[in-house]
Amino acid sequence: MVVSEGLVLSRKANSYQLNRLVIGAIVLAGVSVFAETGLADSKKKLALVPLAQVQIQDEFWAPRMKTCREITLPYCFNICEQTGRISNFAKAAGQMEGAFEGIWFNDSDVYKVLQGAAYELGLKADPKLDELTDAVIAKIAAAQQPDGYLYCFFTIDNANQRFKNIYSNARHELYCMGHMIEAGAVHHRITGKRNMLDVASKLADHIDSVFGPGKQMMVPEHQELELALIELYRVTDQTRYLKLAQFFIDQRGNVEGHKLYGSYSQDHAPVRQQSEIVGHAVRAMYNCVGMADLYLETGDEELLAALHRLWQSTTHRKMYVTGGVGATARGEAFGPDYDLPNATGYSETCAQIGLALWAHRMLLIEPHAEYADVMERVLYNGFLSGLSLSGTKFFYQNRLAANGDYRREPWYSCACCPSNVVRIYPQIGRFVYAFDDRSVYVNLYAAGKAHLKVGGTDVSLTQQTTYPWDGKVRLMIAPEQATSFDLYLRIPGWCRDAETPGGLYRTGKASDVAVAINGQKLQGPTLDRGYLRLNRKWQAGDTIELDLPMPIERVRAHSKVAADRDRVALQRGPIVYCVEAVDHDAAVHQMFLPPDAELVAHHRTDLLGGVTVIRGKAAVRMGDSDGRLPVDLLAIPYYAWDNRAGGAMTVWLAEDPEQVQPVPRPTIASRAKVSVSHCNRNDEPAALNDQIEPPNSHDLSIPRHTWWSHLGSKEWVQYDLDEPATVDRVEVYWFDDRDTGGCWVPDSWRLLYRDGVTFKPVTGASTYTADVDKYNRVTFNPVTTNALRIEVQLRKGRSGGILEWRMGEAGRHRR
Numbered sequence: 001m002v003v004s005e006g007l008v009l010s011r012k013a014n015s016y017q018l019n020r021l022v023i024g025a026i027v028l029a030g031v032s033v034f035a036e037t038g039l040a041d042s043k044k045k046l047a048l049v050p051l052a053q054v055q056i057q058d059e060f061w062a063p064r065m066k067t068c069r070e071i072t073l074p075y076c077f078n079i080c081e082q083t084g085r086i087s088n089f090a091k092a093a094g095q096m097e098g099a100f101e102g103i104w105f106n107d108s109d110v111y112k113v114l115q116g117a118a119y120e121l122g123l124k125a126d127p128k129l130d131e132l133t134d135a136v137i138a139k140i141a142a143a144q145q146p147d148g149y150l151y152c153f154f155t156i157d158n159a160n161q162r163f164k165n166i167y168s169n170a171r172h173e174l175y176c177m178g179h180m181i182e183a184g185a186v187h188h189r190i191t192g193k194r195n196m197l198d199v200a201s202k203l204a205d206h207i208d209s210v211f212g213p214g215k216q217m218m219v220p221e222h223q224e225l226e227l228a229l230i231e232l233y234r235v236t237d238q239t240r241y242l243k244l245a246q247f248f249i250d251q252r253g254n255v256e257g258h259k260l261y262g263s264y265s266q267d268h269a270p271v272r273q274q275s276e277i278v279g280h281a282v283r284a285m286y287n288c289v290g291m292a293d294l295y296l297e298t299g300d301e302e303l304l305a306a307l308h309r310l311w312q313s314t315t316h317r318k319m320y321v322t323g324g325v326g327a328t329a330r331g332e333a334f335g336p337d338y339d340l341p342n343a344t345g346y347s348e349t350c351a352q353i354g355l356a357l358w359a360h361r362m363l364l365i366e367p368h369a370e371y372a373d374v375m376e377r378v379l380y381n382g383f384l385s386g387l388s389l390s391g392t393k394f395f396y397q398n399r400l401a402a403n404g405d406y407r408r409e410p411w412y413s414c415a416c417c418p419s420n421v422v423r424i425y426p427q428i429g430r431f432v433y434a435f436d437d438r439s440v441y442v443n444l445y446a447a448g449k450a451h452l453k454v455g456g457t458d459v460s461l462t463q464q465t466t467y468p469w470d471g472k473v474r475l476m477i478a479p480e481q482a483t484s485f486d487l488y489l490r491i492p493g494w495c496r497d498a499e500t501p502g503g504l505y506r507t508g509k510a511s512d513v514a515v516a517i518n519g520q521k522l523q524g525p526t527l528d529r530g531y532l533r534l535n536r537k538w539q540a541g542d543t544i545e546l547d548l549p550m551p552i553e554r555v556r557a558h559s560k561v562a563a564d565r566d567r568v569a570l571q572r573g574p575i576v577y578c579v580e581a582v583d584h585d586a587a588v589h590q591m592f593l594p595p596d597a598e599l600v601a602h603h604r605t606d607l608l609g610g611v612t613v614i615r616g617k618a619a620v621r622m623g624d625s626d627g628r629l630p631v632d633l634l635a636i637p638y639y640a641w642d643n644r645a646g647g648a649m650t651v652w653l654a655e656d657p658e659q660v661q662p663v664p665r666p667t668i669a670s671r672a673k674v675s676v677s678h679c680n681r682n683d684e685p686a687a688l689n690d691q692i693e694p695p696n697s698h699d700l701s702i703p704r705h706t707w708w709s710h711l712g713s714k715e716w717v718q719y720d721l722d723e724p725a726t727v728d729r730v731e732v733y734w735f736d737d738r739d740t741g742g743c744w745v746p747d748s749w750r751l752l753y754r755d756g757v758t759f760k761p762v763t764g765a766s767t768y769t770a771d772v773d774k775y776n777r778v779t780f781n782p783v784t785t786n787a788l789r790i791e792v793q794l795r796k797g798r799s800g801g802i803l804e805w806r807m808g809e810a811g812r813h814r815r
Contacts, residue, residue, distance in 0.1 A: 045296065046364045046434035046441060049452050051122040051190070054429030058447035059610065060468060061428050064384075068425035069120050071391035076113045076422050077132065079411050085110050086136060092155040093142035102413065104153040105172035108179040108224075109419040110136065114196070115183035116422035122190040123426055130191070137187075137196045140180070144199055148206030151176055163210060166218045167261050177203055178225030185231040197235070204232055208244050217257025219248050221265045223283050226290035230297060242297060249294055252287070264331060272302040275309040277318060280333050281326025281346070282416075284314075285354025292361035304365065311362065313337075314355070315374050316502025321555060321569050321651065322385070322576050322638055323378030324398050326351040330740065338560035342401035342652060343701035349386035349395060349417035352378050353424055360431055363443060367434065369530020370501050372443040373493035375431060379444075380468055380574040384639035387421050389609050394418045395642075400651040403589070403703035404581065405682045407646050433461070439486040441531065445473050445548075457483040459538075468573045469603055469612045471495070471548030482539040488531035489515070494574060495548045496530060504558050507571075511549040518543055548573070552599045552614055557652075566659050567652040568593065570614055570635050572601055577614055577635035581647030586631045589692070589702075590663055591618045592654040593633065608640040618653070623662040648703070664691045668727070669807045672719035680708040687803065688717060694803040697736040697745075697772035704735045706743050706801030711794065717802060718789040727753075728782040728810040731775040732790065735801035743799045745770035746792040751778060754787035775806070782810040 056062050080086050084101025089110070091098050117133045120126065144150045151173050154161050165171045184200025187193065207225070210216055220226070229245035232238075251257065253270040261267035264279040266287045277284050288310055295303045317337040319325055324347030328335045332348055359375035362368075386395050393408035396417045411418060429448070434441045437455050445467040451460050458480040465473040477487070491513055499506030515522050515532060525532050534544070550573040557564035570577040579588045599616040607613065618633040641649045654660050664670070667689075674685040687703035694702060707715045734745040749768050752759040764781035788807060794800050 046367055046436055048364070048430050049433045049435065049450050051119060051426070051429060053451045054432060054448065055450075056429050056432075056446055056448045059466065061446050062448075063609065065123075065425050065428060067389075067391040068116075068387075068422055069124075072387065072418075072425075073113070073116055073120060073129075073422050075392050076109075076116075076419055077136075079415070079418075080110050080113060083411075086139060088152040088156065089136075089139040089143040092152040093139065095139075095142060100153050100156040105176050106415075107150075107152050107176040108172070109415050110140070111176070111179035111183040112416075112419040112423050115179075115186050116419075116424075116426060118183065118187040118190045119423060119426035123429075133187075134193075134195060137199070141195065141199050144202065147209075148202040148204075150180060150199065150203050163216065166216075167221055167259070170221045172222050174207070174220035174225045175222040177207060178220065178223075178228040180228075181225070182228035182231050185228070185235045189235050200232060201236065201238075204229060204241055204244070208240055212244060212247050217251060219252045219258065219261075219265075219267060221261055221267075221283075222280075223266070223286040223290055227286065227293050230290070230293040233297070245290065246294060246298070249290055264333065272306045274306055275313065277310050277313040277325075277334050280331060281348060281351035282332065282354055284334065285325070285351055285358055288314075288358045289354060289361055292358060292365060295365060296361065307362065307365075311358075312502060315370075315500075316504055319355075319374070319504065320345065320347055320382065320400060321377075321505055321557070321571070322347070322381040322398065322400065323355065323374065324352050324382040324400075325355050329397075338558060338562070340557075340561050341563045341701075342650070343399060343403070345397075345399050345401075347382060347398040347400075349383070349398060350420050352382040352386070352398065353420050356383060356424070356431075363441075364434060367441050367488065367529065367531070369490050369493065369496070372490050373500070373530070376444060376492065376574050377576075379428070379431070381576045381638055383421075383424065385641070386417060389640065389643045394421070400578075400638075401589070401701065402642075402649045403687070403701075404647045404684050405703060406642075407682060408642050439488060441488045441490070442475065443490050454479075454485050455483060457481060459483070459485075468575050471546075471550045471573060473544075473546040473548070475544040475546065477538045477542040477544070478540045479538050482537055484535070484537045487534045487538070487544075488528070489534065489544070489546060490531050491527060492548065492574065493530070494553065494571060495550075496527070504561075505555050506558075507553040507555055511551065513549070514545075514547040516545045519545075550601075552601055564652050566656050567654050569651050569653070570599070572612065572614065575612070576638045576651065578638045578641050578649050578651045579618075579633060579635050579653065580641050580644075580649045582645045583634040583636070584631065586618075586620050586629075586663070587690075587692075588648045588650050590620050590660050591631060591633065592621070592657050592660050593618050595655050597633075608636060608643060611637050611640060619657070621657040621660060621662040623664040628657065629663070661692065667691070667806070668721065668725055668809055669719060669805065672721050672807075675718045675720065676705065676707075677715045677717070678707050678710050680706045683708070683801070685717070688805045689719070690804075692804070694733045697734055697803070698739065699803070700737070702803065704801050704803050706735060706799060707792075707794065708741075708743060708799040708801070711742070711799055712796045714791065714793055715800070716789050716791045717805065718787060719805070719807065720787045721785070724784055724786045726782050726784045726810045727788065727807050729777060729779045729808040730788065730790075731777045731804075731806040731808075732802060733775050733804040734770055734772060735803050736772045738798075743801050744795050745772060746800050747795045749790060749792040751780065752789045752791060753783045753785040754789075755783075755785065759787075759789055775804075 085106045090096045181200040181204055184196040188197035226245045226248045229241045233241040252267050265283050266279050291303050318334055326348055327340050327345050329346045356375050356378040359371045363371040382398050385398050388408050432444045433450050435452055445465050447463050447465050449462050460478040462476040495511045498510050515525055553571045554568040555571050597616050599614055601612050603612045614635040616633045617630050619628045619630050669689045670691050674688050676685045679685050683706045684703050685705050687705045692702045736745050737743050751762050762780035766779045769776045
């Protein structure tokens with residue numbers, strides 16, 4: 001919401017009070033941009049089309065939304081019950097005995113699942129879901145304390161710790177409360193019920209009694225409460241909630257009244273002065289969403305200026321081609337500009353959701369296609385990858401390269417991502433359109449219908465398209481009566497520009513777009529902020545035909561992105577592609593894509609729920625020669641990887657053969673059958689003899705075998721040869737990630753060979769070294785055998801692993 005010119009926010013003398021004139025202007029302005037009314041307000045920026053007034057009826061989003069509603073949402077409810085997340089509320093209410101179960105912020109998962117359920121009820125009446133939701137809400141209400149406090153972890157076991165762990169030994173107390181308040185506000189706005197809203201309001205009132213000027217001056221160490229309070233204000237018109245949200249936003253980074261938490265929680269400088277996106281990625285995204293929401297309600301231009309700077313820092317220099325953000329695993333955080341590693345990239349699902357929500361807010365503030373472009377990039381790539389096609393497996397991290405060492409999980413002990421996705425899928429329709437009293441914006445393309453009121457006239461819109469597989473869109477306009485308004489059609493950045501804003505990604509060319517109204521082609525259509533503006537008096541039956549060409553693009557990253565230098569990613573329309581081991585005989589990390597290789601798109605209804613794949617000829621470089629071996633390339637949408645067998649995957653492909661390791665000639669070790677005493681489920685025994693040369697002992701970009709989580713134990717790995725051979729040496733490259741993990745080189749090790757049916761130690765062995773960043777060679781008296789075994793004694797309290805194990809035949813060339 002924008003206030004009248006001249007109305008400003010007063011922050012003098014640390015009062016953090018909204019100027020009374022501003023409060024009056026806000027109250028008089030009426031309907032929020034997030035209200036489910038379907039009415040535009042001329043005093044505001046763009047408004048949302050309510051959930052129930054947008055029907056997605058396509059072959060892409062509609063099946064996924066159905067999977068979320070019928071499979072993922074019930075699955076999450078069940079897991080929350082099985083893991084004690086829901087019964088924690090019964091314990092806090094005194095309805096059952098027992099200790100708190102799970103990680104301390106488990107309350108938040110229940111709230112997010114309830115919020116997702118509320119959105120689903122807004123799309124489709126479901127008495128059983130409504131009943132289940134009410135039953136869980138009743139347990140939450142019973143757990144609320146008489147003064148309004150609601151947080152199970154402290155209520156059950158540590159009642160004397162309330163609000164004493166905001167920073168030191170942080171327990172996400174206010175974060176959980178924020179999710180409760182947001183869910184309560186959304187549930188009321190969608191269903192009209194007060195059962196969850198009353199709990200949320202009582203909780204917010206309690207927080208207001210504890211925090212604020214003259215009270216506790218600390219801010220939440222994980223943002224969420226700020227945007228939740230604004231959402232609560234929007235459904236209650238109680239300005240104290242808006243004032244409290246502004247207090248927390250203004251107080252972040254302010255040294256007066258609290259010790260700064262630091263850049264990890266964006267608490268290093270006042271938010272209006274921040275220019276670089278830093279710290280924990282989810283916190284940063286929720287921080288920006290809260291700032292954008294506050295701007296929508298106050299029109300604070302300082303906030304908007306800061307949002308512009310932070311947006312550019314995020315999307316121009318720190319965003320993956322899939323829309324992922326937060327590249328660093330340590331701290332789940334943003335790294336330096338252009339630091340976007342692929343195999344070790346973090347790119348948490350929650351962070352990508354946060355970016356999509358922030359982009360949507362920015363689009364409502366100032367309709368510019370750049371925001372919708374990012375929102376689309378996230379939704380069709382990074383966000384979608386977070387949930388399996390089955391609807392019951394998840395990615396927490398969304399890497400852009402893997403070696404079979406990272407798989408989807410059915411759940412996580414820290415389940416913020418699974419519970420988050422269920423509240424986004426039912427909102428997809430909200431992202432498609434926006435409007436005001438003079439204009440309608442089409443931000444995304446998806447077959448279906450929408451109903452809204454523009455300038456007092458009811459208008460129906462119908463889209464027909466098979467987007468994102470085809471760029472042809474047919475849009476039919478049906479106003480209740482002939483009426484004039486501006487219709488803005490977004491021309492996607494992948495079609496509109498040769499590079500993304502800031503030059504982070506580029507294709508080198510833009511495509512020609514064709515548009516026709518009632519069969520009459522428009523000549524030389526011009527763009528306004530990335531949108532095609534069509535102004536006319538619309539009448540029922542008017543039809544627009546838009547043709548967005550979808551050539552296969554080779555995307556190149558900015559030269560400062562070291563991980564992607566001399567490599568290309570394939571993109572067609574909004575979809576970013578990857579190559580996966582299950583589709584290739586050659587190792588995907590050893591493939592390169594010649595610059596002149598022809599690529600063709602082909603739609604496969606029988607694959608991964610129906611996808612358009614990219615086919616072409618790649619190649620591998622043969623070892624010990626300059627020869628190339630052509631291989632068939634099949635690229636699938638990135639979001640669909642790891643829905644079949646496990647294995648390697650990569651988004652970025654080298655064009656220069658010198659950028660990939662050559663395929664080595666087979667050796668006695670590479671032909672051996674591998675067996676192990678134990679292997680972590682995210683690692684692979686085959687790493688021992690895959691002939692991929694380790695850059696160093698702590699490298700995470702190549703396959704590895706580890707015994708994690710076995711600690712201090714005796715373990716082994718074994719090679720079974722296809723025929724007896726005489727060997728006299730082995731070389732072992734140990735895995736050691738002690739700086740970030742729990743694997744160290746072993747305390748000791750030895751080599752055994754099979755003699756008949758027993759294993760015996762080799763004789764005449766040189767020193768068994770366990771050095772990092774090198775091959776550890778051991779020579780011994782030659783033995784003729786059909787199997788070798790390495791026995792290791794892991795260090796106390798530590799695990800271990802191996803990156804590569806080579807062996808040599810007696811009499812052959814020694815390296």
